[in-house]
Amino acid sequence: MYKRLLIVSLMAVAISFLLVTPIFAAEYGGIITNLAPDKASYPNPGETITITCQGRFTNAQGHGKTLDDSQIVYTITDGGGNVVGTHTATLDPLEVGDSFTDTWVTTNTNFPTEGSYTITAKWYDGTNHNPGHLITSSSTSFTSIPSPWIIVVIAGITMTIAAFARKRRWWLSYYLVGSVSVVALLMSFFVLTGYDSYIMSIEAQSMAYVASILGMSSQYLAPNAFLFPDPAGWSIFGIGLECSSIIEISVFVALLLFYPSYSWKTKLKYATIGVVATYLANIIRILSIVAIVAVFGKTSVYLAHAIIGKLIFFVLIVILYWYLLTKPTMNTVRKNIKSGKF
Template identity: 60%
Template structure:
């Protein structure tokens, strides 16, 4: 497990090298994709190496417990990254894992924004901040939907809530966010370039 983050760093280093070569040769799609994936990989590796992932998962668990309690589902934070809440048969304990922390999704989004050729540096920073906040909020909403379903219907609905409802909610939010921050502006730029006789960013 200790070696895994460093392997990710090596892979990210190879990808960023490919991205640099692609930029020099003006292979824009290769530059964009490899650069974005490399940034995501560095984000994952750094969070694992430094323990930032545990801190983020702990904060998320505290946030979920607090919001659920505010909404009428009494929940208690259990360090380092879990929380407990009632269900029809007793109590359920949820632990937030790395895959549910939204670190990967945030890393992907920021990577795509950083290497996006159509934005100024100021706009990239602005959209990155917006993207981080909304992705984090969407992940909290996803987790709260799971808590609500299990609280009402019981543990037997955990898989359904996690694998379908929660993921569907998160997927819809992420697609809308990507549309607003990346897809819509790209289509606008392409449309302007075509009208102006240009076919590059």
């Protein structure tokens, strides 16, 4: 009798537990609507990768209306499944129906091998432990070729050719090849030491500051990006190696270094002016892109970045080269002709 009563009681408890448990064990509901890097391929060493994750909180599953301290855990894996990058972001409180946008900015110097990489974003509720129960996840891929060693090889080869050209007094070849070698050497230095990321960060902060001064609501996103408004909401501008003016500054310094008509004092003076002017020209270029996208929206990115921005930068650089290199050369040639040296 007592055994039967005990068995019935245990069965009742078990059934009650099975009926009640799903209510409390049910997890939050949500979807990741978008997970994407700012472009599919990153061929340049030190290039900035801006990863955007967007999602929507769809169901509280009896836990209450608000989801607090949920986290997005990002991982980047190579073709062999090895983790080469991780990042965790804690989201602001969400109510059912709310959407979120989170960004992670990194550089491809973390991926030292050419190939395809996979970004995975996992959204955890963060309620019971860190990071919590998995709500949902999403993955996407991109390609990266970040190794700077090819630039080091180019620097070594061109420096050898330049030395040979100088010994044979092939001055034009010495000037051109020597300039290329210095550009490759400077690029290798910036990428291998990580100073390229430092400069990109400074430019992103400068842009956010300048845009704010001009009345545009803008926010710096560490390490190399900034946020600004557009007609549909917000846009993110990530500054990579090709946008940082490092290449253009390296070219100008290299040409000036091998310029035969200037003393070292003049070269130092003009190099300082050229570096500052090139940096400011690039700020103007980026500002023009931001202004166009802010007015006309994301559909104008290609026009703003690939055409108008580059055209503005090209005109400013031509003016700089005219005043610091071309015009002084023409004056020197004119004086030599008048004095009968030619």
